[in-house]
Each structure stands twice: as structure tokens, then as C-alpha cells.
Amino acid sequence: MQKLNEIFFYQLEKAIKSYRRYVQARFKDQGFGITVDQWLVLKALSENAKLTQSDLAELVFKDKASMTRLIELLVLKKLVQRAAHETSRRRFKLTVTDKGHELIVQIIPLIKDNRKHGLRGINFAELQAVEQILKKIIDNCTN
Amino acid sequence: MQKLNEIFFYQLEKAIKSYRRYVQARFKDQGFGITVDQWLVLKALSENAKLTQSDLAELVFKDKASMTRLIELLVLKKLVQRAAHETSRRRFKLTVTDKGHELIVQIIPLIKDNRKHGLRGINFAELQAVEQILKKIIDNCTN
């Protein structure tokens, strides 16, 4: 496997970081005052209101402490609301506010465009193939 | 391109983060008191002594300020030495110390094993194919 495996993970890192930077820069350009991670959490919450902070942490690969603070920021920005949970007093009920939903609607075209831009010149079959390999890597590293 | 492109970058992020965590955990287990980024910088320096701090920053996708501090840490750990540059008074001459070289020698088997582990079940052709696609993404996001 020669030298390729030496640079493979490097390229992997470079690809995702380039994409993140590109996305973050466009968020900023277009006046969306949130980070990529905040966006991911907001989106996840809007799709499933039952997610706990721990779930969200796992979802974006951070720990619970980081999630506490990330959500604090979303609340400060009035994009998410924290309220008492119906059944558990340990948990919180996290709800996307109207302002949050508005932001989602406004940002989605940009998100779609970002993906399109990042994947320009790559066809569906290729994408599928890469995804399978990414899954193998994830599996290798988490078991 | 259906839903796949929605999750593609997510998988990409998950793959590299899983790998990083795996590597960092093994560094810790085996008593190597450095971070993955510190390792990358150390390795790069050992292979090319002429690299400036700015070069190194670019190499590991950080800014110059971060690199200043990362190198401070490598110096504190006595793995790298900073000295006056022969020709330019703006630059520093960064040298891997004996202790640094020793660490490199000791850590390399682990590095190789990590790569092997992370890429288990993936053949060379697949790896090449993925790499081509990663290059496209990098190109798309940096131009």
C-alpha cells in the first residue's frame, strides 16, 4: 500500500476542513451569525424535538459539556428555547423558536448550494462508493 | 442526488473524527504525551528542516498564531529546538532534538499500525479512488 496510506488520512482531513471553512465563510458572508456546529444542532432539533443534549452531543461528535455551552449560545441567540421536560426532571425540552425556523428556511438554499459546490464533478456512484469506505473506516475506529 | 449528499459530508467528518480519536487514545495509552497535530508538525520538521512556522501552519490547516503556540509546546517538551535563522532574522531555525528523533522512532510503529487498523478491509484501488474524489472536494472548496 506504499505511500498512499500515509497521506490518505491527511487528505481526508484536508477535504473536510476545506469544506468546513468554505461553508463557514459563506455563513459569515451572508450574515448568518452561527457556526456550522450550531447549524447542525439546530437542524437536528427541528427534525426531532425529542433529542436530548446527550443525543445531540453524540450527533455532532462533541461531549456533553460542549453541548451545554453550544445550546446556551443558541438560546442566547433566541434560536432555541429551553423548557422543563414533560416527564423527566433531568432533561430539558429543547424547542426551535420561530426565529430559529425562519433561519432554517433562509439558510437551506445556501446549504444546498454548498453541498453542490463541494461535490462538483463527482457523480452519484462515486459518492456511494466513497460513503461505503467511510463507513468501514468509522467502523474500524469505533470497534 | 437524493439524500446522500446531505449525509456525505457528515460521514466524512465522522470518519476523520473517529480516526483522530482512535489515534489520540492510542497515543495516550502508550504514554506518548503529544497530540496528533504536534506529531504531524514534528514529523514534517524531521523531514524538512527548512519549513517555516507559516509553512507548518498551512500544512496542518491552522493559522500562524496557533502554530506559534503549538511550537512553544514542542519546545517546552524538548522535542524541538528554536534557534536563530542563518539568513533571515524574521524566521527561526526549527530543529528536531535528539529526544524528538527518539520519539519519532518509537512512535512510528504505532502510526503504521493505526493506519492499517483504520483502513482494514479497504483495498488499494478503493483508496486511490477515494483519494481522487477527496482531491476534487479540496479543489472545489479552495478555488
Add this chain to the structure above:
DNA sequence: TATCGATAGTTGATATATCAACTATTATTT
């Protein structure tokens, strides 16, 4: 060679991530 823009690196402020220790609550076991 004097001027001026570019470059190498640092610093302080701020943002964010991570770890360990902790509280409060809920679930499980005996």
C-alpha cells in the same frame, strides 16, 4: 538608497473543546 508593500512571527482577547468532578434525578437490583 529611501520608500513602501509583503512577510514571519507574536500577543491579547475571545471562542470553543475537553476533562474530571460534581449534583440531581431516574432506573435497576436485591
Add this chain to the structure above:
DNA sequence: AAATAATAGTTGATATATCAACTATCGATA
């Protein structure tokens, strides 16, 4: 039911990243 384990989330300490403003030096050019 009481004891214990597991879970959800927070906090403080620390590590690291990023940004903008800055100093010093170098290189190009007029």
C-alpha cells in the same frame, strides 16, 4: 422499599483555536 447503579446535565480548570492588531524585518521598486 432501600441501596446502588446509571443517566442528564452543569461547572471550573485547562487546552487549544481563531481573529485582529501589532512589531520587526525583508524585498521590490522607483
